[in-house]
Structures are given as C-alpha cells and as structure tokens.
Amino acid sequence: MSRRPPQRRWWLPALALLAAIWTLSSSADTPGPPLAHPFDWLAHFVTYLALGYCLGRATGRPLTALVLAAWWGALDEVHQAFVPGREAGLTDWLFDFLGALIGAGVAGRRRSLPEEGPEA
Numbered sequence: 110m111s112r113r114p115p116q117r118r119w120w121l122p123a124l125a126l127l128a129a130i131w132t133l134s135s136s137a138d139t140p141g142p143p144l145a146h147p148f149d150w151l152a153h154f155v156t157y158l159a160l161g162y163c164l165g166r167a168t169g170r171p172l173t174a175l176v177l178a179a180w181w182g183a184l185d186e187v188h189q190a191f192v193p194g195r196e197a198g199l200t201d202w203l204f205d206f207l208g209a210l211i212g213a214g215v216a217g218r219r220r221s222l223p224e225e226g227p228e229a
Contacts, residue, residue, distance in 0.1 A: 165216025
C-alpha cells in the first residue's frame with residue numbers, strides 16, 4: 110500500500126462514520142428490519158470499507174487507516190458485549206477488518222487528480 114498526501118477534509122466523513130457506528134451499536138434495537146447473518150456481515154463489510162477509505166484519504170497512510178478502523182471495529186464489538194440486546198462477535202469484526210482492508214487499499218491506490226483550491 111502506497112502513501113498518498115493526507116487530505117484533511119476526509120476527517121469529517123470519517124468522524125461521522127465513527128459516530129454513527131458507535132451510536133447504532135449503543136442501541137439495543139438497530140433501526141431497520143432484523144438482518145440475517147449474510148446481510149449483517151455485508152453491512153459490517155460495507156460500513157468499514159467506507160470507513161477505511163475515508164481514513165485512508167484523511168491520513169494519506171493506508172496502513173494507519175487499516176489499524177485505526179480495525180481497532181475501532183474491535184472496540185465496538187467489545188462495547189456491544191455490554192449493551193443489552195446486543196452481542197459481540199469475532200465474525201462481525203472479521204468483516205469489519207476485511208472491509209477496512211479493501212477501503213484503505215483503494216484509498217492508497219487512488220490516483221491523485223488535480224483539485225481546485227488549496228488542501229483544507
């Protein structure tokens with residue numbers, strides 16, 4: 110994974126995703142219909158793919174992005190163990206990790222395009 114220049118404006122969506130993940134996992138009832146495992150794991154994968162990508166763009170370091178997202182996923186699974194009606198799962202975390210791995214990798218491989226204005 111190659112290093113790209115960090116783009117600070119990507120911290121906003123990354124922090125929004127972190128907050129959304131924590132808020133949803135703090136609730137005993139996640140909004141929406143109950144998900145069967147394949148769809149639940151797909152939700153974990155897609156969410157952490159987005160998080161890995163945003164963190165990768167924000168930091169400019171795919172490995173750092175992967176470590177941050179994987180750490181957040183693990184922390185979130187432990188957190189869920191203490192929320193009534195929720196459970197922690199290693200398989201959930203593995204899908205978090207795989208999504209973050211691909212998201213951070215894509216962010217690291219994305220070619221820099223000319224952008225208007227200075228970096229925020």
